[in-house]
Amino acid sequence: MSNVPLIVTTEWLAKRLDDPKLRLLDATTFLKQPENGGYYDVWSGKEAYEKGHIPGAVYADLLEELSDPDAPYKFTVPPRELFVNKISDLGVGDDTYVVVYDQGFATVGAPIIASDWASRLAWQLNYEGFDNVAVLDGGFPKWQEEGRPVTTETGSYPKATFTGKRRPEFLATKEDVKNAINDENVILVNSLTEADFNGETDTYARSGHIPGSVNVFFGDFSNPETKELYDDEALRESFEKVGALDPNKKVITYCGSGIAATWNALILNKLGQHNVAMYDGSMTEWTADPALPLDKVEK
Template identity: 60%
Template sequence: MTTIPLVVDSAWLHERLDDPNLRLLDATTFLSIPNKDGETPGLWSGQDAFDEEHIPNAVFADILKNFSDRNAALPMTIPSREQFVEEIEKLGVGEDTYVVIYDRGALANADVIASYWASRLRWQLKYEGFDNVAILDGGLVKWKLDGYPTTTDKTSYPKGTFNFTRRPELVVNKDQVRKAIDDDSVVLINSLSPADFYGETNTYPRKGHIPTSFNVFFGSHSNPETHLLWDDEKLSKVFSEIGALDTEKTVITYCGGGIAATWNALLLNKLGQENVAIYDGSMNEWAADPSCPLVTGRE
């Protein structure tokens, strides 16, 4: 089977909607972030939104319910191998298939262009050994802007056979991040907003960022007018400036809960950097542990 690109556009997908080997997954999830008054953040499934409107032949991949550890202390933690395989096979993903994933956008209450829920599921597939997967550039918003149809019709795929091998090196834990702080062979990337990075918000139990990490905001990679990613030359600039495209180095990306970090990981892979791991616990875990160092301020 032909290997597909990591990112595809609406026209590319539209031409292949009836391909029997395609598995089109809607990964929409909604997140509200605390406002200046410190309201409680919310996290909810995109199932209802999917039922109201989706791309033809798509099925819903419920990241919150089915592709996160149901017993974990932290939200959105990667599930067990067994849980993942069971759920992804129900969606028809397996041998002789390729996957395109899309969502409705990054946040429910912020104007950010990034399909980071789609990239989260794409990263999980890669983690579990499946590579033939792409993200729809601009997601459902761009699909509709391009004049392509949506539907409320329900569809399903035959059960898949998922015989692939997990890649444990694609996820790191808190202790590995501790060691990475003083390791020149590792580039740490904080994917959150500059305000979060510099400790100017109250989003997490403690403010700031992991020492020696660089800030590459996940929401800065797309053109707000076209809703498409910037070209590779422009995308490369920010990552190359911090040494993240040096293939002799390892890159660890983190954010609040391991979601936005996967958007940066996707783009690094797109630009040729394969040595990328996600800190799945991210700031939800790190900031809750007083023994984990954080730094603040703009220098």
């Protein structure tokens, strides 16, 4: 199958579980904000995968195996060779198509309905030149709620050949963001909560937002009852009001460490805005450099 949708339903996936060209990837990762504040804790979702997953799925470890092990920040894009070797081992190659899902919604204890771990892996595949990838709307929780099959049997696929070419324009660096602050042709989109954007939290080394950026919270796009994305008209409203759907503008999304920002990037792509880059270092990298500016919203 070619040209899969960017986002697919559980029904769509259920009809294709036995397709030999399907590669189903469980990208579950967990994040929790410490009760006393400060930087969040993250851990691999491999144990959750082993306790139950969609039949046929293999576990794709974003934290331990699909990030740069030598980078100063978690979830930094890995060297291409590392990524290609690992994703090939998982069976993703030129004659396959991929559906990615995750098992939890953004945080532990205060769930946000957004499959941003899945969108992170989908974004990495796009960045490395692989287009035939979709994110499962509603993820594993929706799949379970519908009574669809779940297994503890470990999935596997034959090693594949991955030849896509890296697309550097999908990734924004710290320098790109610095240049964008005073560039009227670039929209910087902060994907975090309003409190984070305003500078009311202490998650990062410094609080606030990158000057000139606008706030579009990544957790506002799905219905908490159905776990499905709202329709395009509703999705469009959030981005139109900040100018991010202007075809003449470039958009750079950022968040805490390049996860939630990929969900916003995915929604933008769904709405037809394809000139989108994601700032991988995001607030973790930006706030660690005291020379870089931050703004706060005074109330």
